[in-house]
Amino acid sequence: MTKKMISWLSILTVFLTLFGSCHNEDFANSETNPQRNNANFFKHINKGGINAKSGVDYISILEAYNREKDFLSTIPDQKGMPIWDKMQVVDAENATGLMIPLSDDNETMSSVLFATLDDENSIIGVRDYDNKLLENIVYSEKIDKDFREQMFYTFMYMDNKTFGNEDFTNIPKDLFVGKKYNNEYGRMRIKNLTTSTATIQQNGKMIWLQSCGVYWQCSHHGEGKCDNCMAKCHVNICYDVVISVPDGDATPQIPNTSGGGDGGGGTPGPQPPKDPCTQSGTAFYRISQQCSENDDTGIVIDETPCQKIITENTKAKNLLDQAVIAAQNTIMKIGISTSTIEKGFIFGKDASGNYKTSNIILGDSSGAQVDLPPTHTDFTAEGGIHDHTIKTYEVPSTGDIYWFMQNNYQNPNFDYYLINGAEGTTYACVVTNQSDFDNFPLTHPPSQYFSSEDNAWNPTKDIGKDFDLSEKYFKDIGKSDEEAKELAMAFVIGKYNTGMGLSKKDSNGNFQPIFVKEIEIQVPTGNTAFPFIVVTTYEKITDCNLK
16 A cells, blocks of 8 residues: 555645646536525534544534635535435544534435544645536546546445445446456445555545455356355455545646546556446436346345345234234243243245244243244244243343344344334334345344343443433333334334334334434523533434434
C-alpha cells in the first residue's frame, strides 16, 4: 500500500488538473436550487456510530465547519440526507477520516461524504461523491485504474455497511478481474466486509485502509459454466477503501466519458452493457431486488430482509399446518399451562418428500431448557418447535437465539425455530439475512454476550444494556412484563443485525413480524452551555426496519 501512495501524488495532480475546476450545468443549477433543507442536515443524531473511541462529536465539528465554509451548498448531492449511525470513522496516526453515507430515499445511497480531520480534530478537507460522479469516474478512460477500483470498492463497502447490500452490477470489465460471477453485465457478490486498523495509511488528506470480504464465484475454479457450488465457491479477497479528499478546493467533476475506451495502464476498460436488473434510480451499481432472473450463473437475487421475513413466516405457518407436524404439536402442548418441563421436537422431509417429526424430547429439570438437535437420521431437519413452561417468559430467550444459530450452522436447512408459550402464544424465529445470521455469534460470542444464570443478554454489554433500557421503558409506559420483554427482544434483534426476525402468531394463524424502533428526542434545557439533552424512547412500528 505504501508504494501505491507514492504514485498517488502524481495521479491526484493529473486528476485535479483535468477535472478539478470543471462545473457542469446541472451541478451549477444544484448549487442554487438545493432540494433539501440544509438546516436539518446535522439534526439526525443517533448515539451509534457517531463518535470515535475518543468520544469526539464529529457531527458538531462538521456543523461548525459548514457554518464557516457553507460546503453543503456546493456539494454535488443536493438531495441526500446523512445516515449518521452508519458513519464510518477511521483513525490514522495523525488524522481521522469520516465516511458518511447520504440517502434521498432511505433505501440506497445518493452519495458518500468524505471528511478528513487533523490530530487536533480540525477539519482539513471535505469532499462529496454522488452516484453520477462515481459513474463518470469508474467509466473514464483517463483516470487511473487503481483509483477507479478503489472508489467503486469504497461505494460497495459503504452500501454494504449502510444497507446490507451484497450484490453489485455494471462493474467495468477491467475492474475486479476474475472476481465477477457474470462478466457480461459486470455482476459481483461480496459479503462479510471487514476492515483492519493495521492497514491504515495516510498521505495528506487522503486515507486508505484495507477491507476484506468474501466474494462468490459460480464455479469451483472461478471459470467455466456455473456449477452452483455454493459455499465451496466463497473466496476471500482484500481491496483498499479510500477516504478521498484530494488537495484543492473544487469538488472534482468528471465529464461523462461512459461508453468505452482504455482503462488506466492500457487495460481495456469499456463500460459493460446496461444490466437489465439494474435498480431504478441513481445507484447504477445496485441490482434490483425485484429481479428474479436466473441466468447462466445459476444465481438468484436474494430477497431483502424485509421481504424475506414475510415469505419465511408464510413457510413457517405452512410447516405448522402440515398434518404430521400439527398432530405432534397438539400432543406436545397437552398440559402446557401447568407443565414445569420444557418439551420439543424437530421436523422436516424424508427422502420421499414426506414430512416427518422426531419423538417429543423432554428438557431438564430446570424447566427452562430443552436441547433440540440440528439433524435427524430419518429426515432432513428444517426446523424445530418447543414449549416454554410457566417458569419462563413466553418470548424467545437469548439462549433460544444462540441455539437456533448453532443448529443452523450445523445444518443449513434448519431455518425455523418456533416457541409455544404456556399461555397460548406461538413465536417464530426465521433467518432474514444469512450473512449476518452466520456472523452474529462470531462478533457476539455467547461466552461474552450470554448470561446463563438468567438465560438473557449479558447486562454489561451494549446489547444487554439496550435490552434492559428498552424493557424498562415499555414497563414504565404500562406494558406487561411479557409484552415488554417481547418488544425489547424484537428491538435488539433488529438493531444488532442478528440476521433474523421475530414474529408472533395472530388469531388467524399467521405470523406477524414485530418491529421496534429507537427514537431520540432533543429536550431543551435552557442552559446555553448545554442547550438540550437527548432522551431515548422506543416505539412498536408496522414498517419493517430489518437490515
